[in-house]
Structures are given as C-alpha cells and as structure tokens.
Amino acid sequence: MNRPLRSLVLVTAIAASLPVACTAQPPATPIAPPPAATPAAPLVSGLPDFTNLVQRVGPAVVNIRADAAPQRNVRGAPDDDEQIPEIFRRFFGDDMPFPGGPGGPRGPRGGGTSMGSGFLMSADGYVMTNHHVVEGADTVTVKLSDRREFTAKVIGSDEQSDVALLKIDAKGLPFLRMANASSTRAGQWVIAIGSPFGLDHSVTAGIVSAVGRSNPYANQRYVPFIQTDVAINQGNSGGPLLNTSGEVVGINSQIFSNSGGYMGVSFAIPIDVAMGAAEQLRATGKVSRGQLGVQVQPITSESAKGLGLPDSSGALIADVLPGSPAEKAGIERGDVIRAVDGRAINESSDLPPIIGSMPPGTRAKVSVYRDGRNVDLTVVVAELDATAAGASGSPPPAAGGEPSRPSAGNALGLVGQDLSSGDRQRLGLRGNEGVLVRTPGDAAADAGLRPGDVVLSVGRNSVASASALDRELASVKPGQTVMLLVRRQGGTQFIAVTADDAAKAG
Numbered sequence: 104m105n106r107p108l109r110s111l112v113l114v115t116a117i118a119a120s121l122p123v124a125c126t127a128q129p130p131a132t133p134i135a136p137p138p139a140a141t142p143a144a145p146l147v148s149g150l151p152d153f154t155n156l157v158q159r160v161g162p163a164v165v166n167i168r169a170d171a172a173p174q175r176n177v178r179g180a181p182d183d184d185e186q187i188p189e190i191f192r193r194f195f196g197d198d199m200p201f202p203g204g205p206g207g208p209r210g211p212r213g214g215g216t217s218m219g220s221g222f223l224m225s226a227d228g229y230v231m232t233n234h235h236v237v238e239g240a241d242t243v244t245v246k247l248s249d250r251r252e253f254t255a256k257v258i259g260s261d262e263q264s265d266v267a268l269l270k271i272d273a274k275g276l277p278f279l280r281m282a283n284a285s286s287t288r289a290g291q292w293v294i295a296i297g298s299p300f301g302l303d304h305s306v307t308a309g310i311v312s313a314v315g316r317s318n319p320y321a322n323q324r325y326v327p328f329i330q331t332d333v334a335i336n337q338g339n340s341g342g343p344l345l346n347t348s349g350e351v352v353g354i355n356s357q358i359f360s361n362s363g364g365y366m367g368v369s370f371a372i373p374i375d376v377a378m379g380a381a382e383q384l385r386a387t388g389k390v391s392r393g394q395l396g397v398q399v400q401p402i403t404s405e406s407a408k409g410l411g412l413p414d415s416s417g418a419l420i421a422d423v424l425p426g427s428p429a430e431k432a433g434i435e436r437g438d439v440i441r442a443v444d445g446r447a448i449n450e451s452s453d454l455p456p457i458i459g460s461m462p463p464g465t466r467a468k469v470s471v472y473r474d475g476r477n478v479d480l481t482v483v484v485a486e487l488d489a490t491a492a493g494a495s496g497s498p499p500p501a502a503g504g505e506p507s508r509p510s511a512g513n514a515l516g517l518v519g520q521d522l523s524s525g526d527r528q529r530l531g532l533r534g535n536e537g538v539l540v541r542t543p544g545d546a547a548a549d550a551g552l553r554p555g556d557v558v559l560s561v562g563r564n565s566v567a568s569a570s571a572l573d574r575e576l577a578s579v580k581p582g583q584t585v586m587l588l589v590r591r592q593g594g595t596q597f598i599a600v601t602a603d604d605a606a607k608a609g
Contacts, residue, residue: 169240220297220342232341259384282350284375297342309333317452325459335369393461393484396427405599409584418451422595513576516544519569
C-alpha cells in the first residue's frame, strides 16, 4: 500500500543527486525589460532642466583655497564657536571669521586652510570672490575645473561690499557673462554653482525670494542683497548666482541660520554692486563711496501719522552731521527723503546703496517731504569716511542732582530735567540743546522712551530746558501723535508718541 509513495521518494532522491550541469533549466525571465534604444518621452513637462546651462558655464566656476599662518588671537575676539553668533554666518567652515569682531580684518582663527568659491570674469584670469574668503590669507590658490591650480594675486578686497578681485597668470580661459541687474525679479529661477564643504562644482537651484533686501545683522549698509531659497552652505561663498541664461546676477555671500547650515534663506551681492567694487579695486585698489552725512531711520505707520505723511515710504532724517553735504544743501532733521534723482526711496535702507554708489563730487537731486510739502534740493555727494562716527558713543548723563521744577505738565506725562554744560559736551550737543528725560510717562514709555534719553526737539521745534519741553507738549491733544527727536547712546532717532486720555504730569 505504501509502494507508490516509496517510489516517489526514491525518484526524488535520485533527481536531487544529479549534477547541476546535467539538469535542464528553462531560461531565466529578466526582472525588467532592457533599456530602449530611444529614451522614453518625459511624463512630466514644463519643469526646468539646467543640464545645458551647467555644462556651458560650469568650467568658469573655480574653487578657492586660502592659507594663513597661525596667528595670535585678537584681543576681545571669541575663543570658541559658542561665542560666535549663528545668525548670518558666512561660509568659512570651521575657520569662519565672526562679523563685527574687534581689531579689523584678520585671517582665519589659528591659521590653517579655508575653502570658498569664485568665478572667472575674463579670459585673462580675473577672478571674483568674497572678501571674507581671502581676508587675512597669506596665500590664495585658485583651482580650475580641469584641475589646474594657480597661485592668485589679490588685486584688492573690500569689506563693506564683501567683494574681492583676484588675478591668475593664464590666458584663454572660460568666463561668465554679467546680467543686467535691473532684470532680476522676485520669483525668477536662479542657480548656484560652488564648493559647499569642499564638494567642487555642486549645483543647486531655487527662486529669487526678494531683491533690495537690507542686512540688519552685518555691517553692509551699502549692499541691497538678493534673497533666494537656493541651497547654500559653507564653501559656497564667492560662487556665482546665475539666471537661466547662464548670466551672473549675484555673488553668493551669506546665509540666515540658527545652526550654521542652510535653512532656506540665502543672500547674494547684486552683480552691479560687485562689478562697481571690482572696477574700482582694479583701478585704485580700494572702493570709494558717496555720502550725504545723515542718520536715517524707517518710517512706521505711527511716525507717518506724526509727520503728516500720506504713507510710510521714505527715509526719515534723524540727524544731520555738521559740515556735511546734507547740511550744506539745506536738509534738516525731520525731513523725509522720498526720492534721489527720480529713484523712489521706499524704505530707509534704500538710501545708503543709492548714495554709496555715487562717485564723490556727484550732484544729486534729493526730494524731501517737509511740513506738508515736497522740496527739491541739490546735494554734492562727498566721499564716505569709513572712520567717521555718525553719533557720539558717550553714555547719557545720569539723572542726578536737583531736577527742574515741573510746570503745569503735559499730555504725555513726560518729566524733563535741564542738562548741564558738561552733560551737553559729553553727548556732543550744542551749547543750548536738549532736555534729559527723568520720567517718560506711560504713553512715551510705551513708545520706547526711557529715563536717561535726551529730547532734542518736539517735531521740528528744538527744546533746551524742561520748561520749554512742557510748553511744546502742552497743546498735545489726546489721540494726537507727536514726534520726539531723542539722543541716546548709539545715535539719534525720532520716536512717535501718541497721547492717551489717562496721561498726566508725573
């Protein structure tokens, strides 16, 4: 009864013992069909393809190595990374110089090697990169896409624009074309090529997020940055930001980061600003800029109300330096610059790049709003003195001594105190100027006024005593916004204060 089963087992055992070569097997079925001779049509259309652009312009992008001998630490400089602000880090790797460090330009901390990017701007070997890439370096080496290396000469470097011009001894090199800067618009596709973390010729893409962006975290008032969402990291510094025609629209310079790495916000120097600096560096080895000699501040909705402006566009003049081009032209505190040579000033940050780009001696037409009307003035731009201070850095005087007796009071509840001649001298004030704030009152305190501030004027009317301050404020009605010109450590600014019903003398 069990014979059939035993026979089956025996046959199976014999079959299993046969050599593999003698076993007939059907041909294996391939997992997937072989590639077609003709590539398939794309299933997704309308998306950008940057391959031709990268092949065309890639050879003109270079890697830059900056070598510096070990140096002693600058007095007051941070000794470790924890003390270096993460915000707006530059792409200098572990040897990143920190913005605003004392002692002026210096090489990478502790010496060593730092990496960056750049690009060829002429066939005879001129190279553009960032100032902070080569700052303090003893030797700068440029490596081309074909792996040739050249020791570069630093023709010039400008900290304010963060532009450096290099020269290598070579001919017939590929180079990039510069774009028309005015054609760059928010929403356009842009491409970055560089060496993040030393990975040469890395390509990233994104769009322009904004143009004319000011940088509140770095001392670069004369650069209207291009903001993008292109992925940029340490080592991309100095590399080109390109449009879809392969033209350079900017130089990648900074990122906004809490971690030191890319977080979706990167900044590039517009190519017209960079080229203007490069041409001056090639001609003279330095960059000269124009100045008016004014201190400006933004206009808020409250200050627009206090100034009687139709909108919040413009740059509010908080201070005018004695003997400056602005003073000679008749520009006053409380004026609002609305246009320069027909170019609208929408934000206060728009003014420095426009004036800074003008050669010293340029005659500029400045349109200001004053007392409810537009006034046109002609200013002869002077050369910016990098060492000039816009305001006294002396601390305000302490609120001590016998305060002046308050008068009937004012609608802001602000109590002032007369200044001594010594106080005025320490603050850099004229002999009969300013009132010390002893008690700001609720409305002024809410607006940002604090004890120790010095009120220079109410609107355009200067005040030199506590009684004069009370007289100017006596007519202020509840709900009315008044502009107080205030001097404090670090500068002069207008503060818009709106009187409320509860305000009373202190």
